[in-house]
Amino acid sequence: MPNAERSPQVALFVTCLVDMFRPEIGFASISLLQQAGCSVEVPERQTCCGQPAFNSGDRASTQDIARQTIEAFDGYEYVVGPSGSCIGMLHHYPELFEATDPWHARAQDLKARAFEISSFLVDVLQFRGIQSEFDGQISYHDSCAGLRELGIKTQPRALLSQVVGLQLSEMDESETCCGFGGTFCVKYPDISNRMVENKTANTAASGAGTLVGGDLGCLLNMAGKLKRQGHEIQTRHLVEILAGTCDLAAIGESEARKPTRATASPYDLAKQL
Amino acid sequence: MQITSPAFKQNARIALKDASLQKALGNLKAGFPVKRAQAVARLPEFDALRDEARDLKNHILENLDIYLEQFENKVVQQGGQVHWCRSSDDACKTILDICKQVDAKTVTKGKSMVSEEINLNDYLEKNGVTPVETDLGEYILQLRGDHPSHIIAPAIHLNLEDVSEAFHQHHHRPKSDDPAVLMREAREVLREQFVAADVGITGANFLVAETGSTLIVTNEGNGDLTQTLPKTHIVVTSIEKVVPTLEDMTLFLRLLARSATGQEFTVYNTLSSGPRRESDQDGPENFHVVLIDNGRSDMLGGELQDMLRCIRCSACMNHCPVYGAVGGHSYGWVYPGPMGSVLTPQMVGIDKAALLPNASTFCGKCESVCPVRIPLPKLMRHWREREFEQHLSPRAVRYGIGGWAFFAKRPRLYRLLSQASNLALRLLGGKKGLIHRLPLGAGWTDGRDMPAPSGKTFMQQWQAKQQAQQKQQQSPQEQQS
Ligand code: SF4
Numbered sequence: 001m002p003n004a005e006r007s008p009q010v011a012l013f014v015t016c017l018v019d020m021f022r023p024e025i026g027f028a029s030i031s032l033l034q035q036a037g038c039s040v041e042v043p044e045r046q047t048c049c050g051q052p053a054f055n056s057g058d059r060a061s062t063q064d065i066a067r068q069t070i071e072a073f074d075g076y077e078y079v080v081g082p083s084g085s086c087i088g089m090l091h092h093y094p095e096l097f098e099a100t101d102p103w104h105a106r107a108q109d110l111k112a113r114a115f116e117i118s119s120f121l122v123d124v125l126q127f128r129g130i131q132s133e134f135d136g137q138i139s140y141h142d143s144c145a146g147l148r149e150l151g152i153k154t155q156p157r158a159l160l161s162q163v164v165g166l167q168l169s170e171m172d173e174s175e176t177c178c179g180f181g182g183t184f185c186v187k188y189p190d191i192s193n194r195m196v197e198n199k200t201a202n203t204a205a206s207g208a209g210t211l212v213g214g215d216l217g218c219l220l221n222m223a224g225k226l227k228r229q230g231h232e233i234q235t236r237h238l239v240e241i242l243a244g245t246c247d248l249a250a251i252g253e254s255e256a257r258k259p260t261r262a263t264a265s266p267y268d269l270a271k272q273l
Numbered sequence: 274m275q276i277t278s279p280a281f282k283q284n285a286r287i288a289l290k291d292a293s294l295q296k297a298l299g300n301l302k303a304g305f306p307v308k309r310a311q312a313v314a315r316l317p318e319f320d321a322l323r324d325e326a327r328d329l330k331n332h333i334l335e336n337l338d339i340y341l342e343q344f345e346n347k348v349v350q351q352g353g354q355v356h357w358c359r360s361s362d363d364a365c366k367t368i369l370d371i372c373k374q375v376d377a378k379t380v381t382k383g384k385s386m387v388s389e390e391i392n393l394n395d396y397l398e399k400n401g402v403t404p405v406e407t408d409l410g411e412y413i414l415q416l417r418g419d420h421p422s423h424i425i426a427p428a429i430h431l432n433l434e435d436v437s438e439a440f441h442q443h444h445h446r447p448k449s450d451d452p453a454v455l456m457r458e459a460r461e462v463l464r465e466q467f468v469a470a471d472v473g474i475t476g477a478n479f480l481v482a483e484t485g486s487t488l489i490v491t492n493e494g495n496g497d498l499t500q501t502l503p504k505t506h507i508v509v510t511s512i513e514k515v516v517p518t519l520e521d522m523t524l525f526l527r528l529l530a531r532s533a534t535g536q537e538f539t540v541y542n543t544l545s546s547g548p549r550r551e552s553d554q555d556g557p558e559n560f561h562v563v564l565i566d567n568g569r570s571d572m573l574g575g576e577l578q579d580m581l582r583c584i585r586c587s588a589c590m591n592h593c594p595v596y597g598a599v600g601g602h603s604y605g606w607v608y609p610g611p612m613g614s615v616l617t618p619q620m621v622g623i624d625k626a627a628l629l630p631n632a633s634t635f636c637g638k639c640e641s642v643c644p645v646r647i648p649l650p651k652l653m654r655h656w657r658e659r660e661f662e663q664h665l666s667p668r669a670v671r672y673g674i675g676g677w678a679f680f681a682k683r684p685r686l687y688r689l690l691s692q693a694s695n696l697a698l699r700l701l702g703g704k705k706g707l708i709h710r711l712p713l714g715a716g717w718t719d720g721r722d723m724p725a726p727s728g729k730t731f732m733q734q735w736q737a738k739q740q741a742q743q744k745q746q747q748s749p750q751e752q753q754s
Pocket of ligand 1: 532583585586588589590612639642643646647
């Protein structure tokens with residue numbers, strides 16, 4: 001538990017997909033962390049976590065990138081990012097270096113300070129002050145790295161349960177991979193396509209009007225498929241819902257529109273009364 | 274068996290379009306994983322047993338020579354023989370020799386993936402011995418000239434109609450769509466074979482060092498007839514299957530059945546300890562164990578050692594979304610799914626099998642269900658590293674990753690690159706903010722759209738904000754006026 005007297009010092013790990021595709025997620029993250037009493041900085045030297053090199057078997061480049069990332073986040077109390085996958089990658093850093101290598105200890109140190117944002121808010125800060133409203137049903141996709149490498153399952157749901165008006169409609173197989181897998185989706189497009197088709201079918205069957213997840217890679221993949229299939233379902237990152245920034249256009253859309261709701265919910269009825 | 278692993282992508286493409294295969298794979302998905310989850314929920318100590326099993330296997334692998342020798346001594350004491358075989362060829366020859374010694378014409382076989390691994394059936398047939406598979410699934414495959422697509426449910430890729438058709442053609446009886454009728458038909462045909470066989474060949478799930486016993490588990494009981502009726506019983510197995518004691522074996526049996534089919538225990542668990550003794554009512558006169566290495570001892574002491582913990586339960590493939598989409602045959606060799614993607618490169622060479630360890634999103638589901646906690650994604654990554662080192666990765670990947678890594682190590686240049694890409698993608702996205710066709714990115718846009726960036730990069734926007742704030746702080750009067 002952080003010292004209550006002093007605000008936790010957080011370095012935001014923006015992650016390269018958020019930087020490039022959806023800055024809103026970065027700003028929503030900062031806003032949430034500030035709501036939770038943190039002081040937030042964005043270290044300038046950060047780039048990418050190195051996962052593409054790691055998963056392509058290029059260990060030398062991965063080590064170089066790891067060293068560069070360790071230095072970029074040196075000295076910050078916490079490193080927090082809106083992605084289980086990229087934070088999970090930081091947690092892999094120690095295994096890149098021999099135990100006797102000084103970089104190993106530095107990697108261990110970074111690992112101990114690095115958290116995915118929902119787990120940071122819930123597990124580290126025990127934050128319960130979400131102030132957001134969302135009028136509709138959402139379904140939550142558990143991205144693989146967050147779920148299985150970092151144990152993120154209850155944390156986003158605990159946060160979502162504080163959003164006024166939001167209803168969670170769980171889909172079948174929410175824990176099954178969406179088929180993104182970094183370079184997998186372009187190296188094995190046919191298989192990836194089948195996997196994301198399963199995901200959009202399960203999403204649609206859940207009746208939710210908005211698909212929410214904690215990893216932008218998966219969200220781009222699923223949003224891209226939903227759009228190609230002509231679904232009305234919107235796609236958003238968890239922090240956008242929690243920070244109340246849903247007046248901005250959803251992923252893969254250019255204009256803001258109201259969240260869609262596939263079915264009338266008891267919440268609507270209650271409001272009409 | 275011909276290795277088609279280099280054609281994994283084509284295999285997968287065909288499999289994805291094969292409606293009847295997709296139907297069969299749908300049944301698999303709805304079956305084993307659900308039953309496993311229920312069985313695990315009924316056993317609160319399941320995860321503790323997994324830890325125990327992992328540790329025990331690690332201990333066994335550290336002392337493999339000792340346990341194997343102990344096993345051999347016991348087998349010999351009981352009047353059996355152990356044959357150590359380094360390669361598939363050695364093993365096939367050894368088995369043929371034994372068959373010749375007893376002048377065997379036909380052999381019955383219980384299901385054995387190791388015998389698939391060494392391609393035993395082909396070898397025997399070429400040398401005048403007729404093998405007859407007695408596991409129902411394997412029997413169906415043999416009639417069809419087909420191979421297993423799954424390690425415990427070999428014919429999982431087939432539907433009832435396929436079976437009915439195969440039986441009709443080979444048994445010359447009327448077609449039926451009743452599984453019970455088909456089962457009875459197979460039993461009748463196989464019964465004659467059981468009685469006629471000169472040699473019975475089975476695999477083994479475990480070898481027990483303290484008693485010199487081999488154990489097979491089946492749900493059909495065919496293994497029992499295979500090993501007790503003929504005069505000679507040959508157990509074809511591999512070195513990592515040894516466990517110290519009967520007690521240890523039961524630990525693995527509890528995990529195996531639950532992980533595989535969601536059963537508490539497999540229906541038949543049959544131990545064989547040497548040839549028939551005088552007091553025994555039945556059993557073979559000769560008992561041979563063919564112990565195969567085939568690349569396994571090379572894995573000891575290295576990064577792949579963890580893979581030798583595998584107890585062949587199939588949970589990893591049952592839960593793998595890639596296996597579930599393309600089926601076992603796409604992998605192009607004996608062992609499919611995540612465990613196969615680790616084993617196949619070891620056994621047939623990374624140059625032929627590199628596409629397999631790459632065909633994973635690293636979603637980690639396999640590792641999360643493996644009863645002996647094999648870090649399958651890590652081991653697949655091991656192969657990707659070997660592939661990269663040996664310059665086997667496709668050029669586009671090597672240069673792409675290399676070029677990108679060059680920037681990722683240089684924050685300033687990286688900023689410029691992401692700004693340029695961001696702008697290009699936004700231009701492509703146009704007003705709709707959605708890219709339908711991405712030059713050089715057909716892999717993505719053939720099947721889905723790509724959301725375009727919603728604005729300038731985060732870093733650009735963040736810096737602009739910071740600067741604006743600073744200005745405001747520096748000259749509050751100016752701002753106010
Ligand atoms: S790798 Fe694990 S899950 Fe897969 S077959 Fe072997 S023991 Fe079972």
